[in-house]
Amino acid sequence: MLKKTFGMISLGCDKNRVDGERLLGEIVRHGCTVTDDLAKAQVLIVNTCAFLNSAREESLAAVFEGNRYREGNLEKIVVTGCLPEKFIGELFPALSEADVFLGVKDCSELFPALEKSYREGQRVNAVGMGSGARPERYVSTMPHLKYLKIADGCFNHCTYCLIPKIRGKYVSYPMEELVSEAASLGETDELVLVAQDTTRYGEDTGRNRFTELLGRLSALGNIRRIRLLYCYPEVVTDELIAKIAEDEKIVKYLDIPLQHSEDRILKLMGRKGTRKEYAELIAKLRKNIHGVALRTTFITGFPTETEEEHRALLSFLEEEEFENCGVFAYSREEDTPAYKLKGQIPYQTKKRRQRELYQKQALISAAKLKTYVGKTLSVICDGIDYEKSCFVGRAYFQAYEIDGCVYFTAEKAEEGKRYDVLITSADTYDLYGKCEA
Numbered sequence: 001m002l003k004k005t006f007g008m009i010s011l012g013c014d015k016n017r018v019d020g021e022r023l024l025g026e027i028v029r030h031g032c033t034v035t036d037d038l039a040k041a042q043v044l045i046v047n048t049c050a051f052l053n054s055a056r057e058e059s060l061a062a063v064f065e066g067n068r069y070r071e072g073n074l075e076k077i078v079v080t081g082c083l084p085e086k087f088i089g090e091l092f093p094a095l096s097e098a099d100v101f102l103g104v105k106d107c108s109e110l111f112p113a114l115e116k117s118y119r120e121g122q123r124v125n126a127v128g129m130g131s132g133a134r135p136e137r138y139v140s141t142m143p144h145l146k147y148l149k150i151a152d153g154c155f156n157h158c159t160y161c162l163i164p165k166i167r168g169k170y171v172s173y174p175m176e177e178l179v180s181e182a183a184s185l186g187e188t189d190e191l192v193l194v195a196q197d198t199t200r201y202g203e204d205t206g207r208n209r210f211t212e213l214l215g216r217l218s219a220l221g222n223i224r225r226i227r228l229l230y231c232y233p234e235v236v237t238d239e240l241i242a243k244i245a246e247d248e249k250i251v252k253y254l255d256i257p258l259q260h261s262e263d264r265i266l267k268l269m270g271r272k273g274t275r276k277e278y279a280e281l282i283a284k285l286r287k288n289i290h291g292v293a294l295r296t297t298f299i300t301g302f303p304t305e306t307e308e309e310h311r312a313l314l315s316f317l318e319e320e321e322f323e324n325c326g327v328f329a330y331s332r333e334e335d336t337p338a339y340k341l342k343g344q345i346p347y348q349t350k351k352r353r354q355r356e357l358y359q360k361q362a363l364i365s366a367a368k369l370k371t372y373v374g375k376t377l378s379v380i381c382d383g384i385d386y387e388k389s390c391f392v393g394r395a396y397f398q399a400y401e402i403d404g405c406v407y408f409t410a411e412k413a414e415e416g417k418r419y420d421v422l423i424t425s426a427d428t429y430d431l432y433g434k435c436e437a
Helices: 014-029 053-073 082-094 107-120 165-166 175-184 210-218 238-246 263-271 275-288 307-320 348-370
Strands: 005-011 043-048 075-081 145-149 190-196 227-230 250-255 294-300 324-329 378-387 391-394 404-411 418-426 431-435
Touching: 005 014, 014 075, 014 107, 014 145, 014 190, 043 053, 043 082, 053 075, 053 082, 075 082, 075 107, 082 165, 145 175, 175 210, 210 227, 210 238, 238 250, 238 275, 250 348, 275 294, 275 307, 294 307, 294 348, 307 348, 324 348, 348 418, 378 404, 378 431, 404 418
Parallel strands: 005 043, 043 075, 145 190, 190 227, 227 250, 250 294, 294 324, 404 431
Antiparallel strands: 378 391, 378 418, 391 404, 418 431
């Protein structure tokens, strides 16, 4: 049996990270070693993203960069994930730097494909040949923060998105398996639920069971808090709102990608909501969930978007005052319905609109954060920021790696522990303070 030292570069979203952790679990199960030092790796796995052209370029760059390690210990490169899943036809003949290709459900083929490559000295395309099994994960995050991927695929069919073409239809993972997996993760301060759309959990099997799943996970003694990401607005029901409000373990934070505010653009995007419905949902959330923090994302420069619609989106952003917001310039992706739309927006216009939206959100975020100065917040310590010479952590309204942070001083702080931090200053996205004795 193959006994090698493996390294991994995992790109893209946290859903992709979980897939990468399953590959790492397969490696450990086979008695092999995992290293963070890529210079020591004999086999390098590049777990790719293909959501946008920029992500595909980043994935290819990672393969090219990884190929430099062949001057040392590196023997094989495995390219896995979304990029080969969607583009293997053109990728396999062109990307000669890679020895093995796997798709998004091909964990079971990692070692057979690698062994064949070593044995025959040939490149191996194993995309689509896996059993779809989800082996036990090798968790790569901080011990106090773990992700739980509850479903794969999507059936929303937004006109700008490649995900259904890459990941297929929405498939909920069995509830008993998810509960067992969460229980096996050990003491976890924050369990982050992810999927292309977490709120549709169970709908592919006949009925929505998301709140039921939340109840089962909340009952686990090793899980202290649960954070929800990727909540589709039309499925944020009264039942879900009530569950978030009353369950002390569920963080009062919701990530709800809205993508736009204007009805015409939303319809072109294949989204089912309207500006009025979105505003009503936001008002309902803030009324029923005390102190709820809301994060969203928008796409600017969608085909035919007018200056008037852009200004309307700016006004919506100003009116609703999200705690956190991401803005993407529309990326024209082949094999999506929006690719064929007339009225494509020039690149410079898209970037200017993106910049204006971020400038607006910066003012909102800075004003909101300023209200915390002089107050004490409960902060989970994520470690040390050596450049700032202080500890770094997050309050409840800050999700790991996508929102701001709390930087604080203390005589001593441990990763994974919570501290009462007196906030002394704020900037656009981050808070600063000192640990209270």
